[in-house]
Amino acid sequence: KNQVEQSPQSLIILEGKNCTLQCNYTVSPFSNLRWYKQDTGRGPVSLTIMTFSENTKSNGRYTATLDADTKQSSLHITASQLSDSASYICVVSDRGSTLGRLYFGRGTQLTVWP
Amino acid sequence: EADIYQTPRYLVIGTGKKITLECSQTMGHDKMYWYQQDPGMELHLIHYSYGVNSTEKGDLSSESTVSRIRTEHFPLTLESARPSHTSQYLCASSERSGGDLLVNEQFFGPGTRLTVL
Numbered sequence: 001k002n003q004v005e006q007s008p009q010s011l012i013i014l015e016g017k018n019c020t021l022q023c024n025y026t027v028s029p030f031s032n033l034r035w036y037k038q039d040t041g042r043g044p045v046s047l048t049i050m051t052f053s054e055n056t057k058s059n060g061r062y063t064a065t066l067d068a069d070t071k072q073s074s075l076h077i078t079a080s081q082l083s084d085s086a087s088y089i090c091v092v093s094d095r096g097s098t099l100g101r102l103y104f105g106r107g108t109q110l111t112v113w114p
Numbered sequence: 115e116a117d118i119y120q121t122p123r124y125l126v127i128g129t130g131k132k133i134t135l136e137c138s139q140t141m142g143h144d145k146m147y148w149y150q151q152d153p154g155m156e157l158h159l160i161h162y163s164y165g166v167n168s169t170e171k172g173d174l175s176s177e178s179t180v181s182r183i184r185t186e187h188f189p190l191t192l193e194s195a196r197p198s199h200t201s202q203y204l205c206a207s208s209e210r211s212g213g214d215l216l217v218n219e220q221f222f223g224p225g226t227r228l229t230v231l
Contacts, residue, residue, distance in 0.1 A: 002156060004156070009154075041123075041224075041225065041227065042225065043118075043120075043204050043206070043222030044157075044204075044222050046221075089157075101159075102157075102159075102220065104157045105156060106156045107154075107156070
């Protein structure tokens, strides 16, 4: 079972609308949680990173929240644009190894229609 | 945008061919990684390196091999490609030390889409 679960698997919204993507994780001990944006045929690019003590982080129109107690995170996208169409991947890092192992979710495929 | 490069971006080859996927980074990072990603699935770590002359296998078993002769270069080789190797291969790099965030901040290349016929 994957230690990082994302929902929904896919989402279609109209340009200008807001949306929220969800991430639940079981990774322990927890180090940090990142949201990545991956355009089709490209590598993931980091949007936000949050440690245990942070519960919200913004990057332009992207706002991530973290509840370390319930092990849940969300990514809220405001006033969506066509360029937001991509896969959004939740990535959790554990504290237990020098490698800094990353656990990847399968991503939410977001499509923004004009 | 991260200074990490992968070539080729796309590769279509026949079964049995030997191939090498190139990955280079100009950030001076010690750690480098290879991931395999199938459509709609999570990234799986197949190889990583702590530095020059260091290579380790990742979580997902892979028939590929890697080498790390120079800090900036981390090529992946398949001696005899098969259709089951068809996938996207992503290379990444990160700093070796400096605290949690620096250890885990991985920068990804654009990927190589491999198709084996």
